[in-house]
Amino acid sequence: MTVNYKFKMKPFNHQKDALEFGWDRPEFGLFMEMGTGKSKVLLDNIGMLYQQRKIDFALVLAPKGVYRNWVSKEIPEHMSDDVKHRVIRWVSGPNKKQAEEMRSVQDDFDGLTIFVMNVEAFSSLKGQKAGTWMARALGHNGLIAIDESTTIKNHKAKRSKALMKISAGFKYRRLLTGSPVTKSPMDIYSQCEFLRPGLLGHESYYSFQGRYAVVQRRTMGHTAFQQIVGFRNLDELTKRIDMFSFRVLKKDCLDLPEKIYTARYVGMTKEQLNMYEQIRRHAMVLLEDGEMATAPAVITQMLRLQQIMSGHLKTDEGEMLYFPSKRMDALEEIINEHDGKAIIWSRFRHDIIGMTEMLNKKFGEGSAAAYFGDTSDDDRNDIVTNFQNPNHPLKYFVGNPATAGYGLTLTEANLVVYYANDFNLETRIQSEDRAHRIGQKNNVTYIDLICEGSIDEQIVKALRAKIDIGAKVLGEEAKQWLSLKPTIK
Numbered sequence: 001m002t003v004n005y006k007f008k009m010k011p012f013n014h015q016k017d018a019l020e021f022g023w024d025r026p027e028f029g030l031f032m033e034m035g036t037g038k039s040k041v042l043l044d045n046i047g048m049l050y051q052q053r054k055i056d057f058a059l060v061l062a063p064k065g066v067y068r069n070w071v072s073k074e075i076p077e078h079m080s081d082d083v084k085h086r087v088i089r090w091v092s093g094p095n096k097k098q099a100e101e102m103r104s105v106q107d108d109f110d111g112l113t114i115f116v117m118n119v120e121a122f123s124s125l126k127g128q129k130a131g132t133w134m135a136r137a138l139g140h141n142g143l144i145a146i147d148e149s150t151t152i153k154n155h156k157a158k159r160s161k162a163l164m165k166i167s168a169g170f171k172y173r174r175l176l177t178g179s180p181v182t183k184s185p186m187d188i189y190s191q192c193e194f195l196r197p198g199l200l201g202h203e204s205y206y207s208f209q210g211r212y213a214v215v216q217r218r219t220m221g222h223t224a225f226q227q228i229v230g231f232r233n234l235d236e237l238t239k240r241i242d243m244f245s246f247r248v249l250k251k252d253c254l255d256l257p258e259k260i261y262t263a264r265y266v267g268m269t270k271e272q273l274n275m276y277e278q279i280r281r282h283a284m285v286l287l288e289d290g291e292m293a294t295a296p297a298v299i300t301q302m303l304r305l306q307q308i309m310s311g312h313l314k315t316d317e318g319e320m321l322y323f324p325s326k327r328m329d330a331l332e333e334i335i336n337e338h339d340g341k342a343i344i345w346s347r348f349r350h351d352i353i354g355m356t357e358m359l360n361k362k363f364g365e366g367s368a369a370a371y372f373g374d375t376s377d378d379d380r381n382d383i384v385t386n387f388q389n390p391n392h393p394l395k396y397f398v399g400n401p402a403t404a405g406y407g408l409t410l411t412e413a414n415l416v417v418y419y420a421n422d423f424n425l426e427t428r429i430q431s432e433d434r435a436h437r438i439g440q441k442n443n444v445t446y447i448d449l450i451c452e453g454s455i456d457e458q459i460v461k462a463l464r465a466k467i468d469i470g471a472k473v474l475g476e477e478a479k480q481w482l483s484l485k486p487t488i489k
Helices: 013-022 038-051 067-078 096-106 119-123 125-137 158-167 185-195 205-212 234-242 270-288 295-310 327-337 349-363 377-388 425-432 455-464 475-482
Strands: 027-032 057-062 085-089 112-118 142-147 172-176 213-220 223-231 245-248 259-265 312-314 320-322 341-346 368-371 396-399 413-420 444-450
Touching: 013 027, 013 038, 013 245, 027 038, 027 185, 038 067, 038 112, 038 142, 038 172, 057 067, 057 119, 057 125, 067 085, 067 112, 067 377, 085 096, 112 119, 112 125, 119 125, 119 158, 125 158, 142 158, 158 185, 172 185, 185 205, 185 234, 205 213, 234 245, 259 327, 270 295, 295 312, 295 413, 295 455, 327 349, 327 413, 327 444, 341 349, 349 368, 349 396, 349 413, 368 377, 444 455
Parallel strands: 027 172, 027 245, 057 112, 057 142, 085 112, 142 172, 259 444, 341 396, 341 413, 368 396, 413 444
Antiparallel strands: 213 223, 312 320
């Protein structure tokens, strides 16, 4: 790389290597594990291309929970001071000032324009129209990038189709993710189509699937379906991907402190156990009758069991039932034992609100903050900023891993508690790495709350073994999970 570029922050060697390999390629994937600094690599890449007069516009897309972070943190921290630039953020339903700011992207500007959007916007017609306009008006001399590119891994989704089409109008295209393949190698297809149609040498998804997947016709109960039962030619696929991507693992490049995994066992109350047994037996009957042949049906029943262990259950009629639970007491014990900041994850809104209230009551108002789907962009930014300030009284980040598990840096925490796990493996990995990334100076302890003898044990075992529960737990394995009988403690 011969580009004379003044970095705002000195890059690590692996970041230099990534830039050296792909900075001027029309299409490139930064497949860098969480915490290795792929955001910095992208921004340095954008700055280099601008200084070489190859681009004057960049469209950066990121999940809703983190796209604001690009505006408030990533770009200010990493974009070179030698690059004159402006940042414009997409807002759905903008006020007058925000609307004027977004329209200014059409104005002449003697510098680099970086437009930041949430990737979910491309599921809507409004977002698709905005992206299409930018591709036509600005893309010929621009770069488009997707942070956490597995958000377009479903080739059938509206969002994926729209972005595969829009990206073709841009001069440069970039993917950013730590895990391009989460559930199966089929995940990579639409991501690569975004980079360039036919990049993997196939004109359609089904041609790609036929080359790399083994598909069989299966029956379960009264239901027949096509199922991928294995994969083939994966060495060939890996070689193809390596031609236009750069792969980095933390263990290969960073001297980060170790992760420490442990569990805290929590018993059920009598009320919880009775309801758990009712739901469990009902699920077993459905499974035996062939009425739970699909993964969603199995997951629904396991989700209900998981709710009960957290002390609540939403019925089919939408009614919320509540049960005495020992789980909140267990969390309080853990926090009392810990000196420092902590992250607490739960997939349930009810848990997040309850934990936040408990922590604020016990440790003082403002010591805990809730971060989930309804949290505004302004509040999200303030929560992360305050949490990362070691002198700020905000000590406990209480969030939904599906909302807050992407893109955030929460390295002030050295304790992460999983109050109720998400079933999605990618969500688990991403949420773990909020604390375990560049900037972390301490060992990080991960504690799973587990009800002994329940599906809790199986969920945690599967996630730690890197098994995606939604994709794997069917048939006999589902029966095994649902046959477990928890005990009262």
